[in-house]
Amino acid sequence: MKFVDEAIIKVEAGDGGNGCVSFRREKFIPKGGPDGGDGGDGGSVLLVGDSGLNTLVDFRHQRHHRAERGQNGMGRQMTGRKGENLLVRVPVGTRVHDADTEEYIGEVMAHGEELLVARGGHHGLGNIHFKSSTNRAPRQSTHGTPGDRRTLHLELVLLADVGLLGLPNAGKSSLITAVSSARPKVADYPFTTLYPNLGVVRVGQDASFVIADIPGVIEGAAEGAGLGIQFLKHLSRTRLLLHLVDMAPIDGSDPAEAVRCIEAEVEKFGHELAERERWLVLTKRDLLDDETFAERQAALLAELDWEGPVFAISSVTRAGLEPLVQALGAKLVELRAADAGGEGPASAEDDNAPYDPLTS
Known part of the structure; x- marks a missing residue:
């Protein structure tokens, strides 16, 4: 349809x-x-x-x-x-x-x-x-x-708890396929995703959350390049954003520049989306050896001066997916409790600790 x-x-x-x-x-x-x-x-x-x-x-x-x-x-x-x-x-x-x-x-x-x-x-x-x-x-x-x-x-405007941001081929569709029953098209060329997809992610037997995947945003999207930014509105109701970064780009581009490109387009979009809490997710961990990946991660975080949560994953080998899903589930419980006027879980502050892919 x-x-x-x-x-x-x-x-x-x-x-x-x-x-x-x-x-x-x-x-x-x-x-x-x-x-x-x-x-x-x-x-x-x-x-x-x-x-x-x-x-x-x-x-x-x-x-x-x-x-x-x-x-x-x-x-x-x-x-x-x-x-x-x-x-x-x-x-x-x-x-x-x-x-x-x-x-x-x-x-x-x-x-x-x-x-x-x-x-x-x-x-x-x-x-x-x-x-x-x-x-x-x-x-x-x-x-x-x-x-x-x-x-x-x-x-x-789709209703989802978590939204995925990233350039084309950053691994958004692969991630939602790996953690949910959603089956968006996955291929090795840009703009594989042409419309938003929703997936339900299970966290234990009685808890779940909804994750939204939108088409990749590229530089100049606000001026109509690529698929434009019309799909960013589907992230306006999310509680949390996952910013996916390809750590092994085929064209050899700089991951830090990829992050800044998306940040600039989100700023142009407005609607307070840039103020939403955002976690950094480093993808395609399986394509690099541990030493090279650690060097690139350290360089990226230093260049961005990133202080928020960081996760490294591979949707192919499923490395790092379980810690990411569990952290998201705990964070969403905290956010929902805050919206309801209650208190979050006692261990909520631990969810903000950066995730080290080489020791997990």
Whole structure:
């Protein structure tokens, strides 16, 4: 299925039903008086989260969504039927803006959660409401009000705990394949990944977290080079970033320059992504002997003046993966506890200690 993370749709709520002008027509009651009923309210349009969806591709084909109009009022004080609400299923993580005014409307963050995007019109009043001692045969009623009509910009932002950053061929797809059941395309050429992938990583029997892999970002992405930075938005909801660095690049490029390149593009992207906690993950450890790898790691950390956590891994031999996964699991427990107003685990500060690949 094609991955589509943006769509423009039009929604129309139902108009309210009109009020009725009617008079009683009953035997032996010559002056029956007014009995026109009210109209029904128009149906509203609501977006509903559906965990079974993971793309907005359906909205590329069905762009117009209209709720039911309210029924007009009838005689004998009968109120018109309300219009049915229209429920539009969207993937969990969908963000909604008004396409014309750029007004932020809301987000759908859970399965079954509903978001009102167009309110139905209010019903009109029948002539029974206009009866008075001086106006015993009113012939006026009111029309129902029109429902909201809006053009919406839907934007899917994936929900993940951990996001992967790195240049093309840094080993992001290999990592998510090694630690989860996700099976993105893996090949020895750049831009193998063309759309984001999600994987669930198990940490023991009862704990897990979600990791997101996006297409590689290259220098100049903010100006449209490569695949651009449009996929960086999928990392905006992550709690933690893993910055993957190829320690054995085929072209002989400098790993430190690769790190600075990604940092610059993330800064241009904004949205506070550059302020997110970031761990350094040195990949392709199996392609170098221990001495060479240690020398390159020391040189990289010294040039970057890096003080955060550092992990060295090989997705092929699985070296270093278990310590990385366990550290991520412990850190996420700490972050979730902090978000909930509680305290993290007692050993949380130990999770920030750099990981030495040559002694683990």
